[in-house]
Amino acid sequence: MLPMTPVYMLYFIPLLIAISFVYAGTRHEDPKEIMVQAWHTAYWIMGFMGLIFVLLWLIGWFL
Template identity: 85%
Template sequence: MLPMTPVYMLYFIPLLISISFVYAGTRHEDPKQILIQAWHTAYWILAFMGMIFALLWVVGWFL
């Protein structure tokens, strides 16, 4: 099994930004509202991914 290097995490940043802006852009037309919604979406995605990472890390510790 190949280990994942930290360089692969750099692909997550543009993906997070694009998902957040597309999601916000489909719900609002005002640029200010799009930026606010994009920030909230990015925060939600980061929190969700962080919880999954923490769960897998803890499970990996005990295996």
């Protein structure tokens, strides 16, 4: 199994930004509302991915 290097984490940042803005842009037309929704979506995605990371880390730790 190949270990994941920190460089691969740099792909997460532009992907997070793109997903957040596309999701917000499809639901609102006002730029202020798009920015607010994009931040909320980004926080939600980071929290969800953080939870998955912690779960996988714990599973790997105990196996």
